[in-house]
Amino acid sequence: MQITVTVNGASETRDIEPRRLLVDFVRSDVGLTGTHIGCDTTSCGACTVLLDGQPVKSCTVLAAQANGREVKTVEGLAEGGELHPIQAAFKEHHGLQCGFCTPGMMLVGSSLLEENPTPTDEEVRWAISGNICRCTGYMNIVTAIQAAGQEGS
């Protein structure tokens, strides 16, 4: 089947198998490898992208379900060479170590801040509770997301 998905503002049309996962469409077909695969079971959130602005785990969304919709990946966070505040905040507050969960964390965080620019510690933790980080212990991720909210508001 043929689908057309707007990925980070660019229209991408491909012939795909109906069973193809969105994460494989993004990584292999469009070639945006910043979206990662960590668990295959919707548990870890490394594959998080924004589908029409909402975070989804792209390992459990069919590419066909994204037909005609907008996908934003980590590569679409920076605009015109300017880092998104959440990217700058993750670096500034040491919110990443190996970097594998980072794209998903930043996308979930940016989505949270759209709705709530000044989340509490608990609100951030609840928002990112579908995303696993094995390196940082989360404290600096929470701080980075809160700081990005302050920066943006």
Place this chain on the structure above:
Amino acid sequence: MTTTHEPRTSPEVGGIGHSVRRKEDDRFIRGAGNYLDDLNLPGMLHMAILRSPVAHARINGIDSSAAMEIDGVLAVVTGEALAAHGLAWMPTLSGDTQAVLATDKVRFQGQEVAAVIATDPYIAHDALAFIDVDYDELEAITTPQQSLATDTLIRDEKEDQTDNVAYTWEAGDQDTTDAAFASAARVVSLDTHYPRSHPAPLETCGVVADVNSITGQATIYMTSQAPHAIRTVFALVAGLPEEKIRIVTQDIGGGFGNKVPVYPGYVVATAASLLIGKPVKWIETRTENLISTGFARDFHMNAELALDSDNRITAMRANILSDQGAFFSDAQPTRFKAGLFHICTGSYDFPSAHVTAKGAYTNKAPGGVAYRCSFRVTEASYLIERLVDNAAREVGMDPAAFRAANFIKEEQFPYLSPTGFVYDSGNYHGAMDKAKEMIGYDDWRARQAEQNADPDATKLIGIGVASFTEVVGAGPSRDYDILGLKMFDSAELRVHPTGKAILKLGVQTQGQGHETTFAQIVAEELGIPYSDIKVMYGDTDNTPYGLGTYASRSTPVGGAATAVVSRKIRAKAQKLAAHLLEAAEEDLDWEPGKFTVRGTDQSVTIQEVAFAAYTNHPLGMEAGLEGVTYYDPPNMTYPFGTYIVVVEVDTGDGTWKVLDMVAVDDCGVRINPMIVDGQIAGGLTEGFAKANMQWITFDDDGNCIGSNFMDYLVPTAWETPRYRLGETVTPSPHHPIGAKGVGESATVGSPAAFANAVIDALWSRGVKNIDMPVLPHRVWGALNDVPISP
């Protein structure tokens, strides 16, 4: 000596002590990391592995004809096919053998049986269902106790194997230990199981093998914490010429010990690429990762402390039974079959100890890797810290006071432990005092006494202490090797004409921030800004030989090599500076980045010296400004600290939550304090995970319970406690910059603090031990005298 290191360099230079932001983050925050699965080569094929559905069975035959008929399937590789090339078995890093693809039997659920090579990963995985394996199931042996009692041989293919014992080992002195126990005023004992766990880095393991059939060049991209050692193992296993093997490891999405061993998938993909002549990619699924690669722990520990009438510890004895799974594939130094478990005397001063250890084969996945710790040090630290905590309560002493009374004192360092370690430096009382002050220890004890005194209380306060000592940074090569490869490490530094530099390392980052901290070491030694220093690693063609990163050895060994090579270059730079300044070498003063003629304002910068090394070097001097150092540490390093946790246990449902936690770490000199704190916060979370939820179990048939992230629970931000971090600084006296290594301290030290806290809450209710993970139903069972299994 306790000191705080004030930076000697400016923030722009960014030497030791500066929390400069990480250089590697610029690509990670843009989604531009180079992880293994991001690599796609022209014509690349994809591999999927068929795994055994049962734990123990004889293989009568494998029929792959239906799979071969699927469009896009190029080959199905079996053990039989590999055996024709002598590749059906491979050596493990502990000197045992491991099946690459099963030929005779399968010995654990998830064992590799066959591999499909196809044009597309979906097709490769589809084809697995079309391979028909005829199994005759055998009794599954799932515990080491069962393994030692049965006549069924798990490793019946080994000619000299007459039982299921993987290894036996001992340390310390039995006679003096027995004598101390015979005259003890009191003996405190503990029987505990440190459960099987899995490091589960967020990126699974994988490989892209690219063997050029014309040149014979094998370029193998893989997720390895030890690329150089892997190259040598590949040369030995496959009989390939070592100069034609290039192992490349780019960004790694976490390792924690999981990415140290050689896995069958790496070997099969390489063999397939060699046979087919095209690149072959294999990426583990999460289930494959959890059921087949690098488990950790699984130590059954029985131990005793002897105390005299003054409540001083006089001796310790420990008997260990480890569950090794089907193959002994730990990565232990050759001489130490149970790793460095004999550090189990911990932070305490007593003369006698004796440790015996035995490993048993079972029908479970192999591993025994050091999950974010130095070889078996986590198990050792947990054991002694649980024991002293129970001992304190048995004798009616406060656990912190009991520890302080038995600590090795600051003036006793260097300290020879009863099992033969020479602790380099320490100030255990200092860390303890700081932790107690930070958490308000006495106030919490008062609140606990009040709250827990009520016999009807449903919320009990517990205060858990752990004062760990680690041993890291293997190691002096006279004692430590992996498969005969001595555990030195290396650094090569080239300073370019414009004063910028490239540092090439034998160690391997997995997220620790080497590109930043190692540049900071050079910045400290040479005064070249850290931002001008590119750090390379993970390419065996282009970096000096090293044993890799695990056991917190990067800073103790690779970091020392970096400091030493920088100093070699500074010595040559001084000669060049003397030439440029027309002064005698000994008349020059050095400050980071600049030589000055003593008593004058005549000076040259390191950048000017670097330029001269290529444009104006004196007659008779070799051009260039570069060097390489292979550093063989004179001793291990011994980081330490005290962690204190306050928990509240709900007696109604057995849940517990952390009310406060303080972690005071002493890892010697801190190169980048921000990164050190980040390592500690991450390590504490892994310690919490093991105490609270994270374990791999099996049913009686050997089915792995915990084969995905819905069954194998790892903490999210929601469950994870908040920590408060503190430090003391006791430099390592033998390390060039006084650093000790820190990546694993918190994972080693913290599990006992959490477990001790829960036991502390329940002690007055008669509970003396609950094995980790301290799950709610176990707590409830212990409180209500209801046997709980497991």
